[in-house]
Amino acid sequence: MQATDTTVDPSEIAKFEAMASEWWDPNGKFKPLHMLNPCRLDYITSQIAAEFGRDLAAPEPFKGLRLLDIGCGGGLLSEPMARLGATVVGADAAAGNLPVARIHAEKSGLEIDYRHTAAEDLAAAGEQFDVVLNMEVIEHVADPQGFMNACQQLLKPGGLLLCSTINRNPKSFMMAIVGAEMIMRWLPRGTHEWNKFITPDELYTLIETAGLTPVDRKGFVFNPIAWSWSISARDLNVNYVTASIKAD
């Protein structure tokens, strides 16, 4: 299936195809995502558990939930969600990511439906999900509002959208571009374009315009002394995440 949408930026896709094989190396090009992953997963799992009344200490707590991971990449979030029992569709507009994700899931003993498609195509096909993950994606799309509208259509009534991105201010420029790309070389130069970053207020506007209700927002904060990420209720200056629900 070919991506026929309008919001995918072709130059962005080529960048990620080049990196696809590196997805699962904890010390490779995606090291920052691997480092951020426990923190993202803590937020995602606690929000899903709260919204759908699930006990994370129980086996396969997300059994029965249909979940879409948009911009799934190598499957860094799709695999944990499948392991927790969710029925997962991983969608990526970069075709090169999908073989990597499929092979890795198979070797990990996980069944995940990886598709080369875009949010808009899935929405047009009438697919619906209990949970839509839209993590570190919206800053890479050409039409954020069109993309958010598609996410809204993809949710079942009562469904949950989790969306994370990077704030736009001098601190985020220093951290994400000067720090992560130029100094630490954590990310290849040009991974991010600062003018595509979105402030929390702008994101709330996108979410509300799409017809969803924002219910929570938190920051992901990197502590250079502990060399790890944590969730902050106040500091949304760089990386942050939001939870929104679609009315029943």
Added chain:
Amino acid sequence: MAYDSEILIVGGGLNGPALALALADAGLSVTVIDRLDTATLIERDFDGRGYALALSSMRLLSAIGVWTAVAQKAEPILEVKVTDGRVGEAPSPFMLEFDHSEIEEGPMGYMLEDRHLRRAFLAAMDAHANITQINDTVVDQEIDEFGARVILASGKVLSARVLTGCDGRSSGTAERAGIKRTGWGYEQTALVCAIAHEKPHHGVAHQYFMPSGPLAILPLPGNRASIVWTESAANAARIQALADEDYLAVLRPRFGTFLGDISLAGQRFTYPLALTLAYAFVAPRLALVGDAAHGMHPIAGQGLNAGLKDVAALAQVLVDAMRRGEDFGRIDVLERYQSWRRFDTASLALATDAFNRLFSNDNPILRLGRDLGMGLVNAVPGLRRGAIREAAGLSGELPRLLTGRPV
């Protein structure tokens, strides 16, 4: 990929069963492999060995459901007296006294005999549906990106997401993984035995720092105590070769008369003292626990306590990762355990080492210095409370199990 069990534990001593129970309680399937069969492990009669369990270790045992089986057999340590001494001399005037009433948590720890703890562990593992025990020897292991396999002497092959080495200071699991170790011997040997004494000990543990090495007198139930007595390797060999009555004749002047006459109440053991530290505590799909990662000088009785801290930290790292859906055998997950425990254990190993070098010495200046040092620690309540909390295992960022909560 299907695994025979999610966790493989090599070594069914004390840390292995503790880890197995903690993980099995959280819903993971665990296989424990030990060379000795359970009958051999529990057949042992009282052999005089005991453990000074820190309060945090007792809480871990409670959390994994083992404490109730041994609580009646454990002797609370209500006070610890540390003294600089010389054979046949009165104790030096500066004495460290740690009293449990200075911390709010109750007794400072418990003395528990090896036989009771082992039996309780084995019974708890037998009763646990998620634990399989195998009596066999590991002859080889293989690790790839997605799992670990061990090959047993019987020819059987077992696979798991994570392989944990709880197999002691000469860990085969570490060696097969190519993890090197560093360490050194001390030319010292610990003589270990249980004694019966005339007068009650009132729950007081004593540690005498003698020129040849420390002597610990640790209260057991009744009028009995566990003795850990360190001598130079040559002296220890001579003392161990003596007949029981002559052995006691050497011990008496070191021991003093405060508990009345003493007699042997079990077998006599010797343990050569050596420090060993693995260069890494983890590798992909592999984690080392307890002495397999770090064996230290046992003067502070911290060996088992440090091992149980490893158990609590590793169990929490694995279970937290499982609950967020991570593949918990990946190196980036296991490194969280390593960074949590490595600094702590390395600094404890080196501190106990420095402590031993300072105290196993007859240099008058060092003696004066440490006497003054002890007086100072004693005179400043904050310092003393800090030392008590450290010895009781209550300082640092504690894993949930060490506070008595489930993992």
